Amino acid sequence: MRPGNGFFLPPRKDCWKQQNFGSCIYPLEGVLTPNPILKVLSTFKTYEVKCLLIGGQACIIYGAVEFSRDSDFVILADPENMERLKNALKALEAKPVYFPEFRVEYLRKGHACHFRCEAEDVMGLRIDMLSVLRGCAPFDELWKRRKTVTINDGTDVDVIGLSDLVQSKKTQRDKDWFMIKRLTENDIALNKDNPSPDQVKWWFRESRTPEHLRKLAEKYPDIIKETLSQRPLLDHAIQGDLAALSKALYEEEQLERQKDIEYWKPLRKELEMLQHDK
Numbered sequence: 001m002r003p004g005n006g007f008f009l010p011p012r013k014d015c016w017k018q019q020n021f022g023s024c025i026y027p028l029e030g031v032l033t034p035n036p037i038l039k040v041l042s043t044f045k046t047y048e049v050k051c052l053l054i055g056g057q058a059c060i061i062y063g064a065v066e067f068s069r070d071s072d073f074v075i076l077a078d079p080e081n082m083e084r085l086k087n088a089l090k091a092l093e094a095k096p097v098y099f100p101e102f103r104v105e106y107l108r109k110g111h112a113c114h115f116r117c118e119a120e121d122v123m124g125l126r127i128d129m130l131s132v133l134r135g136c137a138p139f140d141e142l143w144k145r146r147k148t149v150t151i152n153d154g155t156d157v158d159v160i161g162l163s164d165l166v167q168s169k170k171t172q173r174d175k176d177w178f179m180i181k182r183l184t185e186n187d188i189a190l191n192k193d194n195p196s197p198d199q200v201k202w203w204f205r206e207s208r209t210p211e212h213l214r215k216l217a218e219k220y221p222d223i224i225k226e227t228l229s230q231r232p233l234l235d236h237a238i239q240g241d242l243a244a245l246s247k248a249l250y251e252e253e254q255l256e257r258q259k260d261i262e263y264w265k266p267l268r269k270e271l272e273m274l275q276h277d278k
Helices: 036-046 055-061 079-091 104-109 139-144 162-168 174-191 197-206 210-219 221-227 234-239 242-277
Strands: 051-054 071-075 094-097 113-117 126-130 147-150 156-159
Touching (some): 036 071, 051 055, 051 139, 055 071, 055 174, 071 139, 162 174, 174 197, 197 221, 210 234, 221 234, 234 242
Parallel strands (some): 051 156
Antiparallel strands (some): 051 071, 094 113, 113 126, 147 156
């Protein structure tokens, strides 16, 4: 179903298909928006760029609709891959915007590099790239947990795994916490009838909805006990104390927001120095 503004709504569950590396995810050509992003993905694949789709477009694939007109990637920051990426960006006529420069050393520190496309079929589309995601595993581990979908021209596109996407969304931004809630709720709704024990454990570690956690605690009492040491607030779910659980979830979120603020402080300071020295 496509609303009038050009964005896509997620299809029904029976529209999903099994892909590499485990879970079911949406057919990519049916949900990514806007269409120029498909051109970026196919160009990256043509030039054999080793990267993973992240951010809002990845959220759409996992069923948590986020109206993003940019494309975000985590990339392997080594000289060979950087050269392939430069060739792909050249084909898209993508020009650097903002700071810092597109260099391996900045990416490895955790900076994001930004580009704006000027080729006719992708005009104005922004591409944001990182090689490090706060709180997430190194790229090699993210790559092993990736999901792969196929677009309508037969191109395979690599997407960050769901658990890593949720972890990457633990930022200081309100909209990212809303997306975490949507991503976990959607996964529970789609897999509630026959989840694996590991999947239920992940729900207990990441769900942000008190009522969902309470119901899961009732349904999977043995599994929640195994997960309790990793997330002590689950004891409130076991007790059915939703008020205490809500308070603990809020405090947990605030702690992660503060971690993100502290992570970006030195990077922002370095950006200010680079701008000053220009």
